[in-house]
Amino acid sequence: MVGQNEFARRQRVLSEFGGFVLDHDDLDEILDEACRLIAEALDSDLAAILEIDRRTNTGLVRAGVGWNPGIVGRKCVSLAERSSEAFAVGRTEPVITNDIAHEERFEFSSFLRDHGVIAVVNVPILLPGRDPYGVLQVDAREPRHFNQEDIEFLRTYAMVLGPVIDRLKTAVALRETDERLRLVVENARAYVLMVSDADDRIIDWLGGSQEILGWSSSEVLGKRTDIIFTDEDRTAGVPAQELSGARENGSAASRRSHQRKDGTRVFLDGQTIALKDPAGKLRGYLKIGQDVTERLRAETALRESEERLRHFGEASRDILWMRDVETLQWQYLTPAFETIYGLNRDQAVSGDNFRNWLDLILPEDRERAIDASNRVRGGEHVAFDYRIRRPVDGSIRWLRDTAFPIINADGEVAFIAGVGHDLTELRETERRLQVLMEGIPQLVWRAVGEGDWTWSGPQWTEHTGLTPEESRGLGWLDALHPDDRDAARRAWKEAPQKARLDLEARICHAATHEWHWFQTRALPVRDEFGSITEWLGTSTDIHDIRELQERQQVLVAELQHRTRNLMAVVRSLSDKTARASADLPDFRTRFRDRLEALSRVQGLLSRLNDHDRVTFDELVMAELEALDGTADRVSLIGPKGVRLRSSTVQTLAMALHELATNAVKYGALGQPQARLKIAWALQPEGKVGAPWLHVDWRESNVAMPAGLHPGGGQGRDLIERALPYQLKAKTTFELGPDGVHCTVSLPVSASSSLREPANV
């Protein structure tokens, strides 16, 4: 039985607990105090409150008094079927074990035995709605009989505890939720968070609203939400549409430019949400919007950048390509592929397109292409040339791929990529140049430094007999005439300064062992900084040209000599003619006549080449043809083809001319009955020397004028003096009773021979 005092003590405990609860709101403190008070009230030194965790079906010793360290807040008790605590919760009734040594219904946790517990009472703690929270446990270390009053008190105590715990748990949960919400809202700096009431008046201005839009909270509270819209949107009624959309559908998307306090634009991506109470009554609106201005700008920039890259790739005349590093399949291929390969890209990328690509490559280049691809897969940068055969027309194209690996964030090769350039034109040009270099008659070579040959063409080898290897370095000097080698070295020393090499030297012709003059020229090839990287040179055979030049010099000198001599002769003729002329008209006739004779003989001489000679019959014919209508009175008897020495032709011609002129004026060619016979014969070359020509000029039936023959003068002078003087001729001149008789014998060209022995 519980006495009056006892009852009062238990009342006081309840009242103390009630007071403690009013002053505290920490659940753990309250539960610990609850344990302390209940232990005190029941004269025990051990009490605990276990909190049920339904997920694990365990009970945590949440609070307690009298326990060793490590139990309260830590110890978990299994709420298995055979536990007293589970039984109490299940029955929602206190369960008593007066001596656990004799208890057969339950099994007890070991920590109870560790504390020497003998008697146990478990009372369930129920939250409002009879939701079990846990168990209030009082333990005793000696056998103890808990009576009905103890049980009732415990039940009452537990029933007080239930609502207290519930209130505190709810308060804590609310407080935590509030705290989380506050943190969320305050930290949502990237978002506009705007709450307005049902009349669209702003009541909360949260998150990043101020930062993003520029207004402070106090500036906007009470204002309508449309202040953050652009003027155009406001005019178009967008704000109202968003609100009505939210009212009708719960929310309305809002992705558009808004306006800041300073008038600038900001793009918000979000929605307006209608806030309704459980009864469906509209309480207000929440507008959430993320500032995506930067993201949009970045996206636009990225899109534009991609677009530019695409244009770049599509406009490129080179092929830009990318392959997966594992499968080697094309991931990217620009349209230039179609132009160069003559193959549709869709066709090209179908199937195992690496295999197919290799099949397009000429078999002899395939290995190189595979090797290059593998090296790029290994991380190298590789440039390689190869040929493809275009399926469309079978033509061959030279390509150069400059390939490189693309590394991912992990530092691994993710793709291999490259630029394919069509070298065909270049190769063609190279080939043509090669043909040209090997086809031109010059000896072609390349050199570096001061005449260190690096390459020589086949013409050089053919001419000198020196192989390219033998000619390398200064080896080519061996082909030069020993006397010209120093000049060659000097020319090379000066070449860099002059930026050209210019040299004339003799080079040995291997086949004939003859020295030929060559003009050697070279020009420097420079790099982009202007430094000489090498020399390209040619050696041109100028032997023939040199000989020709020398011959030409002789000819020009000879021509000059002859011309000047001729001028002197003309001057002399004019003097002589002037002395013999009666008056100026007479002089003019005579002088012109002689000049014409001179020019006839010049004409004959000028037609000759080296080995030709003017023949005597030509000379006579030319002179007689100049005199018209006399051929029937002249008989010519003598062989054709008697070759005259060129140096004698002019003087002989002038002498013949004087004879003929006189004959026209006074003799055989001037009188119808008169006759002229010109006979000549060749006396062959004898022991005494050159062959001789004997000419006999005989006029007949000429009625000789009385007195002195006026025609004697110049013609006679020439025959009697000039021919012996100048031609070593033997001459006679005689004025006979019926005409002139004149003989001339002169040496003729040693090579003189008769083409035909017939008379003319």
Place this chain on the structure above:
Amino acid sequence: MSDPVLRNCRVLIAEDEFLLADELQADLEEAGAIVIGPVSALADAIALIEVEQHIDAAILDANLGGEMVFPAADLLIARGVTIVFTTGYDASIIPSRFGTVTRCEKPTNIKSIIPLIERSMQG
């Protein structure tokens, strides 16, 4: 030629062109000179030089029928005879050892040759 400036001056002429030799001879004789020759060939010139004890001056055509007159010129210079080359060639044809010898281009002007010989006689 009123004044026989080359009186008794013995001048050798070697010129293969008869007309020119004849003309030169006439001009020199008019100037009072005694002409030796003329000769039209190198061999004739050399033969004449060898027999003529007294030669004051010589007018030599550089090219005598295809032969260069220089051997004769050497003989004359060795004897201290004043010589004048007449030639249709330019200067390059004359060997450098004759650098001081006067060269007259054809057609020659007798008026420029006579003073040369006259000066050499006085000198």
